Amino acid sequence: METLVNAISIVSILAIPALVLFIVVYGTVKKVKIYEAFVEGAKEGFNVGVRIIPYLVAMLVAIGIFRAGGAMKILSLILSPITNLIGMSAEALPMALMRPLSGSGALGVMSEIIKTHGPDSLIGRMVAVMMGSGETTFYVLAIYFGSVSISKTRQAVPAGIVADIVGILMSVWIVNLIFG
Amino acid sequence: MLNYIWLTLIVIGISVAVWNDLSKPPDPSANTPLPTLNKVTNEGIVNSAKTAVTLAIGLIGIMALWLGIMKIAEQSGLIAILASILKPITTRLFPDVPADHPAMGAMIMNISANMLGLANAATPLGLKAMEELNKLNKKLGTATDAMCTFLVINTSNVQLIPATVIAIRAAAGSANPTEILGPAILATTVSTIVGVITVKLFAKLPVFKKQLEED
The missing domain is CATH 1.20.5 (Single alpha-helices involved in coiled-coils or other helix-helix interfaces)
Structure with a gap:
């Protein structure tokens, strides 16, 4: 496991410089005017950045209101009978709810739980697996669809939520199985 | 929704x-x-x-x-080469996208960057893929099936090494910070597979199918 982790982290560090070098050299070999091509492509960067602003504001403000008002606590309270049944402790529930909504929020919840209960406690491991296996679904939805001005998102949102729930349930189940 | x-x-x-x-x-x-x-x-x-x-x-x-x-x-021509190598997988995942379309190359690069945890590269490549997918969109403003599938792959997280989590565990004095890796990869693999199956099944539902038809 250690060697695999090391190998993958080396690949992660090398990936970007290697990729940039390779594409630039390959382009030159194939007689592409690399500088002109780069600038032509890069021009779009500004437009994309600006285009996603309204979508991102809409999403982050709604999530911000939800978090600041303390709704997360109420939701945890309502859902706690269900989570007890599946072997998730009440303290891990805010993590499960926060993960798809806010990356920095989830990181804060995880750090807090690890600090309180220790990194090698069952709940500490559980929130770490949730963090590592989940994604900030609503941020991704907002910027990806926002970049092409799509507001009718069809099956993407329900399927994304299903995947999130499955990810959380799997995290709880595997951690209980291995470390429980 | x-x-x-x-x-x-x-x-x-x-x-x-x-x-x-x-x-x-x-x-x-x-x-x-x-x-x-x-x-x-x-x-x-x-x-x-x-x-x-x-x-x-x-x-x-x-x-x-x-x-x-x-x-x-x-x-x-690099993107075209990459797209043709992964053709057997991508044509099944995205049947509506021509195998040699630039969207395929961009989606492949985005998913690879995500797996390596290169968030800085993954997002721009993903947005590029969305732009290319939108060129195949007959009803602008409404997501296509391919877009939804691509989004679900992105939101279910295919990252192999959650570096931040491991760093926080190490800093908190864990005996073995990387032990969560196996469980995390297993959980994310299952959630991605279930997500893709779900998005494909949901695409067949009349309520979502109707939205693609011209008004």
Whole structure:
């Protein structure tokens, strides 16, 4: 496991410089005017950045209101009978709810739980697996669809939520199985 | 769907804040009569709106870089080569996208970057893929099946090494910070597979199919 982790982290560090070098050299070999091509492509960067602003504001403000008002606590309270049944402790529930909504929020919840209960406690491991296996679904939805001005998102949102729930349930189940 | 989620977050968020402020006795040390609602205004509304713009502006430089690099890769034929290698997988995942379409190359590069945990590269490549997918979109403003499938792959997280999590565990004095790796990879693999199956099944539902048809 250690060697695999090391190998993958080396690949992660090398990936970007290697990729940039390779594409630039390959382009030159194939007689592409690399500088002109780069600038032509890069021009779009500004437009994309600006285009996603309204979508991102809409999403982050709604999530911000939800978090600041303390709704997360109420939701945890309502859902706690269900989570007890599946072997998730009440303290891990805010993590499960926060993960798809806010990356920095989830990181804060995880750090807090690890600090309180220790990194090698069952709940500490559980929130770490949730963090590592989940994604900030609503941020991704907002910027990806926002970049092409799509507001009718069809099956993407329900399927994304299903995947999130499955990810959380799997995290709880595997951690209980291995470390429980 | 997003309309309802947006409404729910805002209505519940503000209602709970009002309830929190009214149910508790006023705190004399707080310099405002309604501390929770005040927090909703400052943190929830004003700061979130600012953060959104900071995030979007922060993306511009890195977007420009990767879109430029992608343009070179496209003109040199590199993306086409990559797309043809992974054709057996991508044509099954995205049957509506022609195998040699630039969207395929961009989606492959985005998923690879995600697996390596290169968030800085993954987002620009993903947005490039969305732009290419949108060129195949017959009804602008409405997501295509391929877009939904691509989004679900992205939101279910295919990262192999959650570096931040391992770093936090190590800093907190874990005996074996990387032991969560196996469980995390297993959980994310299952959620991605279930997500892709779900998005494909949902695509067949009349309610979503109807939205693709011309008005």
